Amino acid sequence: MEKFKVTFYPDDKTVEIEKGKTILSAAISAGVYINSSCGGDGVCGRCKVILREGQVLTQPTGRISLEERKRGVYLACQTTVQSDLEVEIPAESRLGMEGLTAEELELRLKGLYSEAEEIEPTSSVLAEELFVHSPLASKLYLELPPPTLEDRISDLERLYRQIRHIQDIAIMQTGLVNIRRLGELLRSSNWKVTVTLGKRNGTTEIVLIEPGDTSKKNFGMCFDIGTTTICGQLVDLNSKKVLGTKATYNKQASFGSDVITRIIFAQEADGLEKLHHAVIDSMNQMIQELIQEHNIDLNDVNCILCAGNTTMVHLLLRVDPTYIRRQPYVPTANFVPTIRAAEVGIKINPRGLLSCVPGVSSYVGGDVVAGVLFCGLDKQEDLSILIDIGTNGEIVLGNKEFLISASASAGPAFEGSGVSCGMRASKGAIQKVGISPLDFKVSYNTIGQVRPRGICGSGYIDLIASMLGVGIIDKSGRIKLEKHKRIREGEGGKEFIVAFKEESDVSSDIVITEADIENLKRAKAAIYSAASTLLKHMNLDFSQIKKFFIAGGFGSYLEIKNAITIGLLPDLENFRFIFVGNSSLAGARSILLSYEAMKKANEIAKRITYFELSVEPTYMDEYMGALFFPHTDLSKFPSVSR
Numbered sequence: 001m002e003k004f005k006v007t008f009y010p011d012d013k014t015v016e017i018e019k020g021k022t023i024l025s026a027a028i029s030a031g032v033y034i035n036s037s038c039g040g041d042g043v044c045g046r047c048k049v050i051l052r053e054g055q056v057l058t059q060p061t062g063r064i065s066l067e068e069r070k071r072g073v074y075l076a077c078q079t080t081v082q083s084d085l086e087v088e089i090p091a092e093s094r095l096g097m098e099g100l101t102a103e104e105l106e107l108r109l110k111g112l113y114s115e116a117e118e119i120e121p122t123s124s125v126l127a128e129e130l131f132v133h134s135p136l137a138s139k140l141y142l143e144l145p146p147p148t149l150e151d152r153i154s155d156l157e158r159l160y161r162q163i164r165h166i167q168d169i170a171i172m173q174t175g176l177v178n179i180r181r182l183g184e185l186l187r188s189s190n191w192k193v194t195v196t197l198g199k200r201n202g203t204t205e206i207v208l209i210e211p212g213d214t215s216k217k218n219f220g221m222c223f224d225i226g227t228t229t230i231c232g233q234l235v236d237l238n239s240k241k242v243l244g245t246k247a248t249y250n251k252q253a254s255f256g257s258d259v260i261t262r263i264i265f266a267q268e269a270d271g272l273e274k275l276h277h278a279v280i281d282s283m284n285q286m287i288q289e290l291i292q293e294h295n296i297d298l299n300d301v302n303c304i305l306c307a308g309n310t311t312m313v314h315l316l317l318r319v320d321p322t323y324i325r326r327q328p329y330v331p332t333a334n335f336v337p338t339i340r341a342a343e344v345g346i347k348i349n350p351r352g353l354l355s356c357v358p359g360v361s362s363y364v365g366g367d368v369v370a371g372v373l374f375c376g377l378d379k380q381e382d383l384s385i386l387i388d389i390g391t392n393g394e395i396v397l398g399n400k401e402f403l404i405s406a407s408a409s410a411g412p413a414f415e416g417s418g419v420s421c422g423m424r425a426s427k428g429a430i431q432k433v434g435i436s437p438l439d440f441k442v443s444y445n446t447i448g449q450v451r452p453r454g455i456c457g458s459g460y461i462d463l464i465a466s467m468l469g470v471g472i473i474d475k476s477g478r479i480k481l482e483k484h485k486r487i488r489e490g491e492g493g494k495e496f497i498v499a500f501k502e503e504s505d506v507s508s509d510i511v512i513t514e515a516d517i518e519n520l521k522r523a524k525a526a527i528y529s530a531a532s533t534l535l536k537h538m539n540l541d542f543s544q545i546k547k548f549f550i551a552g553g554f555g556s557y558l559e560i561k562n563a564i565t566i567g568l569l570p571d572l573e574n575f576r577f578i579f580v581g582n583s584s585l586a587g588a589r590s591i592l593l594s595y596e597a598m599k600k601a602n603e604i605a606k607r608i609t610y611f612e613l614s615v616e617p618t619y620m621d622e623y624m625g626a627l628f629f630p631h632t633d634l635s636k637f638p639s640v641s642r
Contacts, residue, residue, distance in 0.1 A: 001189065001212040006085045008032045009052070017081055020188050020211045023049055023056070024076040024350055027089070028298045033347070035093050040077035040342070040350030041177050047076040048093050054085035059180050077350060080181070131594035135237040136338075136355055137198045137207065137302035140166060141215040144191040155182050159206070163195065174206035175351075185209060196302055198353045199595045200338045207302065207351050217300040219243075221287055221348070222592045224367060224585035225308030225316060226250060227259060227391035228412040229424055229553055230282050231585050234290040237302070240593050243294050246286040247424065249417070251278040252315070257412055258391060259311040259363075263321045276318040280345045287348065301348040304341050305592035307357040307584045309365035309392055310334070316356070317344055324362040329612070334359040334605065357591060357601055361610035363407035368394045369605045370587025373597060375549040375580055378403060378604050382546035385531065388583065389414050389457070389552035389568075393527035396608065397534055397545075403608040404538065408530035410523040414457035415553050419516040421454045421498070424553055428453030428505055430498065431557045433462035437470040440486055442498055445557075451505035455498065455512070458554040460520055463498065463512055465562035468629050472496060475628045477517040524568040525626035531570075532626075533619045534611055542570035551583040564640065567630030571637040 006026040007014040015030035024047055027034045035046040045063030051072045058079040076093075142162045145151065153161070156179060160172055186193065189211035196208040196218070218238050224231045231247040252275050256262040266272040283304075291298055306316060310331050314321040319332050341347075341354040357366030368388060372378055377386050380399040388394045393410035396403055416422035416429070423429050430452045432445035444459070446452050455463065467473045474480055479494040481487045486497040493514035501509050535541055548569065550558065560577045563569040569577065580586070590597045613619045625632045634641040 004054075004081050004084045006030070006054075006081060006087060009086065009088045011089070018211050019082060020080050020185055022077055023074070023079050023081065023085070023087060025299050026081060026085075027076060027087075028347075028350070031298075032089065034076055034089060041175060041340075042075055042078045045075065046093060048073050048090060049076045049079075050074075050088040050090060051079075052086035052088055054081075054087075055083040056080060056085065057082055057184060059177075078177075080184075131590060131597040131600070133240060133593060134199070134595040135218075135220060135303070135593050136305060136591075136595070136598070137196055137218065137220060137237060137353060139194055139196050139215040139218040139238075139302075141194045141213045142166075142192070144186065144193070146191050155186055159186075159193075159195070159209075163197075163206075167197075169197075169204045171203045172206065173203055177351075178206060178209055182209065185211060196349075196351075198303065198338070199598070200353060207353065208349065214300070217297065219296055219301045220303040220305065220592050221283075221290075221301060222305045222585060222588040223283060223307070224370075224582055224588060225279060225283075225306055225312045226367070226415070226553075226584075227309065227312065228253065228257075228415040228417050230279070230286070231553075231582060232283065232286045232290070233585065233589060234287075234294065234296070234301075235589060235592060237593065242589070243296075244290045246289055247426065248282055248286065249424065251282055253412075253417065254278075257418060258409055259309065260325055260409075262315065263311060263325045266315065266321055272315070272318060272320060275315045277345070279312070279316050284345075284347050287346075298347065299349050301352060303353045303355070303592070304346055304348060305355050305357070305588050307365075307367045307370040307588040307591075309367055309394075310359045310362050311365075313356050313359065313366060329362040331359070331362050334361070335602070355591075355598070357588060358605040360405060360605055360608045363392065364394055364396075364405045364608065364610055366601075366605075367584035368396060368405060369601050369608070370585075370591065371549075371551050371580070371583035372396055372403065372587075372604050372608070373601050374583045374587035374590060375551075375578075377549065378607065380547065383540070383544055384547040384549065385545050386549040386551065386583070387527065387531060387569075389527055389550065389554075391415060391417075393523075393530055395527075395531045395534055397531075397538065397540075398608075403604070404534065404611055405608050406530050406534045406611045406613050408526040408613055410526040411519060413516070413519040413523045414460065416454065416456050418519055419455075419460070420495075420513050421510045422460070422516075423454030423456055425456040425458070429456035430454070430459040430463075430510070431456050431554070432559070433459055433466055433498070435463075435466040435470050435472070440470065440472065440481075440484060442486070444499065451503065452499045452510055453505045454510060456554065457552060458558045460512070460516075461566060461568065462559055462562050464517065464520060464629065465559075465565040467496065467512075468565065473517065473629075475630075477514065477521050477629060479514055479517075520566075521627060521629065524566055525623055528567055528569070528631075529619060529622035529626045530613055533613060533616055533622050536618065536622075537611060537616065542572060545572075546576065548572075548577045549583070550577055550579050551581065553582060554579070564637065565630060567626060567628070567637065567640075571630075571639050 198207040359365035427448035495513040499510040
């Protein structure tokens with residue numbers, strides 16, 4: 001395939017591109033950003049460029065005025081490369097990233113890398129369901145027979161026919177933008193092309209047609225959009241291999257720490273727009289960082305699969321979340337059709353697809369459905385529970401016969417936010433803690449085996465259990481010791497020094513305060529009482545549950561015994577508990593790689609019944625009883641009281 005050089009100004013960047021590809025595709029390959037909110041369909045008119053030199057082919061469009069045509073203005077998405085080009089991108093077509101220094105750009109694209117995200121669940125009991133490999137977007141190389149006097153079907157029918165020779169596809173469609181380019185593209189490529197096929201709302205869409213064989217370059221991204229943390233993975237859709245993982249704090253936290261405050265903020269002037277951009281900016285940064293690290297062309301990222309709670313999905317899609325918090329608590333949509341990623345501002349292949357895991361209700365979203373899918377909860381013979389310990393503590397109870405869910409606002413403490421030295425489960429986080437009962441010497445283990453930078457969720461669970469065990473705190477969480485080198489008065493009351501600054505990788509001591517302990521106590525009480533209330537509603541108790549799937553951002557470590565000691569989990573045998581890590585991200589990855597998994601997720605979402613805790617009179621009693629370590633009723637925790 002003949003290739004040409006395209007140089008973009010004022011960036012002064014040059015890229016080599018195949019003949020017949022669009023200027024927009026060339027810009028993406030060069031890392032030059034052009035506004036294209038319609039995803040290359042030619043309808044928004046925002047990707048205007050000025051051709052300084054070279055030969056192109058373009059589609060007629062009403063988006064370019066006669067005066068602009070005279071000045072050499074073209075729509076980048078509708079104009080294909082036919083020779084070496086020099087292209088100028090005017091200020092109105094840029095994305096606002098001009099003017100950034102290299103350091104500022106690097107900082108903007110920086111995600112918080114976490115080795116912990118790449119570690120598989122610690123339990124060997126968990127068996128992830130194997131679905132047929134059928135990714136959201138797939139590529140197919142075709143060598144079409146040219147038309148003859150005996151074979152005169154149209155170019156589009158010829159393309160459909162060749163695809164159906166290889167794959168059994170009943171319903172197939174494509175967009176007008178592809179049809180307009182098809183005749184010239186097929187002939188200039190000698191009838192050798194690669195089609196990108198997307199699974200879109202019950203049909204198979206020809207998303208993109210490229211000259212030559214690009215079938216080996218097919219990548220996708222899956223995301224878990226949490227209230228506190230956003231995690232993403234770059235996946236090779238052909239090999240199913242995870243190439244890299246990124247995570248960062250959700251920038252929406254500056255507008256509110258929980259979904260309710262963000263819903264309220266969304267009702268202010270430009271509030272929804274600000275919340276929306278806080279999410280997509282983070283996602284775009286992670287995508288850009290990952291493709292740079294793995295030397296991948298952004299044009300070859302063809303689809304995005306997102307899991308998140310219902311509010312996060314509404315804000316991602318820029319859909320008004322107002323009625324999620326108003327009785328009777330009804331979201332705008334639980335099942336969202338697959339759309340173009342460009343429609344919400346996500347920068348991948350301009351015609352790439354975005355799909356979201358379906359939700360159940362206003363407070364049980366696609367992240368929970370993805371978790372149920374990953375754990376296989378819907379296929380269990382015995383009664384099982386999935387507990388997702390995050391900012392919103394979600395619980396799903398059931399088996400293959402029924403599924404019922406509930407949600408409680410736990411706060412972000414176990415995700416490392418809202419506590420003085422908290423951090424997510426990334427490199428440098430203290431994830432395991434022990435305290436000597438003789439001299440209160442602290443031993444700890446960090447993710448990455450480096451000097452500590454803070455404490456993650458599993459570290460806080462260990463820390464509180466250890467402080468309780470050696471008598472540093474009482475059952476209410478108050479620090480009892482008066483004089484010790486690790487005890488001092490701070491702004492949040494007394495605080496205990498976990499790591500002195502001399503041994504840490506930060507400029508101050510790493511501590512836990514009484515205010516931190518109070519936040520963690522309230523978080524664990526919300527989760528335990530939600531599960532307890534749901535079981536009572538079903539006339540069940542914890543002893544009847546055979547498997548507890550525990551999900552959450554704890555990194556690679558969670559000590560079940562200590563989670564029981566503080567009253568986060570019920571007092572049962574350890575073998576019943578199965579730590580599954582970030583089940584939302586794992587489920588999203590399964591759905592990205594299999595249309596069969598996507599259909600299963602739809603079935604699961606329809607099966608789950610939602611139980612509203614806020615109208616259950618016994619929930620507050622359960623919550624108040626859990627506001628001690630481990631509980632006011634010690635008969636519920638016999639091993640701890642012993």
